[in-house]
Amino acid sequence: MKATVSGTEVRTGGITLHNLQKRYGSAVAVDDVSLSVSPGEFISLLGPSGSGKTTTLMMIAGFEMPDSGQVLLDDKDITRLPPHRRELGVIFQNYALFPHMTVAENVAYPLRMRRMAKAEIETRVRRILDQVHLGALASRYPHQMSGGQQQRVAIARALVFDPPVLLLDEPLGALDKKLREHLRNEIKTLHKEVGKTMIYVTHDQDEALAMSDRVAVMHEGRIRQVSAPKDVYRWPADLFVAGFVGEVNLIPIMLKSGTVHGPAGEILPAPSWQDVDRDATLCVRPEHLHLEVSAGSSDGIQGRISGMTFVGDATIFEFRSEAGLQLLSKVLNVSAKRMPEVGDPCVASWAANDATILTE
Numbered sequence: 001m002k003a004t005v006s007g008t009e010v011r012t013g014g015i016t017l018h019n020l021q022k023r024y025g026s027a028v029a030v031d032d033v034s035l036s037v038s039p040g041e042f043i044s045l046l047g048p049s050g051s052g053k054t055t056t057l058m059m060i061a062g063f064e065m066p067d068s069g070q071v072l073l074d075d076k077d078i079t080r081l082p083p084h085r086r087e088l089g090v091i092f093q094n095y096a097l098f099p100h101m102t103v104a105e106n107v108a109y110p111l112r113m114r115r116m117a118k119a120e121i122e123t124r125v126r127r128i129l130d131q132v133h134l135g136a137l138a139s140r141y142p143h144q145m146s147g148g149q150q151q152r153v154a155i156a157r158a159l160v161f162d163p164p165v166l167l168l169d170e171p172l173g174a175l176d177k178k179l180r181e182h183l184r185n186e187i188k189t190l191h192k193e194v195g196k197t198m199i200y201v202t203h204d205q206d207e208a209l210a211m212s213d214r215v216a217v218m219h220e221g222r223i224r225q226v227s228a229p230k231d232v233y234r235w236p237a238d239l240f241v242a243g244f245v246g247e248v249n250l251i252p253i254m255l256k257s258g259t260v261h262g263p264a265g266e267i268l269p270a271p272s273w274q275d276v277d278r279d280a281t282l283c284v285r286p287e288h289l290h291l292e293v294s295a296g297s298s299d300g301i302q303g304r305i306s307g308m309t310f311v312g313d314a315t316i317f318e319f320r321s322e323a324g325l326q327l328l329s330k331v332l333n334v335s336a337k338r339m340p341e342v343g344d345p346c347v348a349s350w351a352a353n354d355a356t357i358l359t360e
């Protein structure tokens with residue numbers, strides 16, 4: 001999408017990737033990646049180390065050239081443009097601030113490179129530093145600031161020239177857990193305020209689920225699923241996504257004439273199934289798996305509690321079926337509830353609608 005105001009082109013920040021491919025020698029780093037990011041959307045590229053997230057982001061930024069495929073900004077093909085002509089803001093994990101420049105000078109740098117007038121630079125720098133709550137620290141040097149503050153300077157520097165798109169590569173990776181959580185909320189708020197398209201690389205599923213409009217899950221150079229966070233969690237497209245995003249119980253099943261049978265042939269609660277008979281996997285999240293002590297008759301898997309771990313707000317029960325299948329059940333620690341104990345015989349069950357059948 002592209003709008004025109006008084007004859008000037010205004011980029012609105014849609015990014016489209018068409019069949020991007022990148023090899024290093026014989027290894028394929030990014031394998032046929034296509035993705036459409038709407039103007040103003042916050043999308044995360046989520047995946048384990050080596051899945052191709054950074055390489056994809058660097059091809060959008062222009063620091064890597066694809067072997068084939070295209071990158072479009074709105075409807076303009078930018079695949080072969082050098083980074084500085086793409087006008088995209090980029091933020092790296094290590095901040096990459098200039099150590100000999102003050103905060104204000106760091107933030108002013110992209111504007112000086114664009115030869116903007118001094119008064120305009122000062123106004124813009126002041127405005128953006130206020131926006132990231134660093135107005136009072138403008139004359140400090142990077143080494144006089146905390147990691148979180150330095151990261152905010154990097155964000156201010158990337159935003160100051162008003163790019164339509166911000167590319168963020170593990171920007172919180174070097175920070176401790178508390179600060180990460182704080183800054184991820186700040187980035188989310190900032191996203192709402194500035195309305196920029198943001199493409200955010202992370203291997204941290206909590207971060208991706210908490211911040212994004214949509215999450216693109218990557219594995220071995222490919223995008224396996226692109227969906228809203230709650231849909232990635234609730235409706236994983238395949239076993240990789242089910243296992244990577246959140247904890248999951250994977251139960252080997254047999255689909256037989258409309259019913260679902262567990263490893264010992266027992267009938268299991270599951271969504272209705274129309275397709276041919278076959279082996280498959282049933283996915284049930286630990287918070288959906290209930291353990292009922294001595295409930296002899298209900299549909300489910302017979303077994304015993306084999307362990308339990310207190311994790312603060314919840315208790316994780318380990319269950320072992322008679323056939324040797326290990327499952328996890330997560331129960332919130334509500335004081336009035338009677339909890340089962342290790343060794344108790346019980347039936348593991350779940351609501352049919354809380355289970356997902358994967359045939360891959």
Ligand SMILES: Nc1ncnc2c1ncn2[C@@H]1O[C@H](COP(=O)(O)OP(=O)(O)OP(=O)(O)O)[C@@H](O)[C@H]1O
Nearest residue numbers: 024028029047048049050051052053054055056203
């Ligand atoms: N410059 C390079 N030369 C050779 N191989 C590379 C290069 N850059 C990346 N790779 C390889 O390409 C694959 C994808 O790497 P990439 O950095 O994109 O993954 P990632 O998902 O961002 O991982 P991480 O979370 O560890 O940064 C990996 O197997 C990596 O070793």
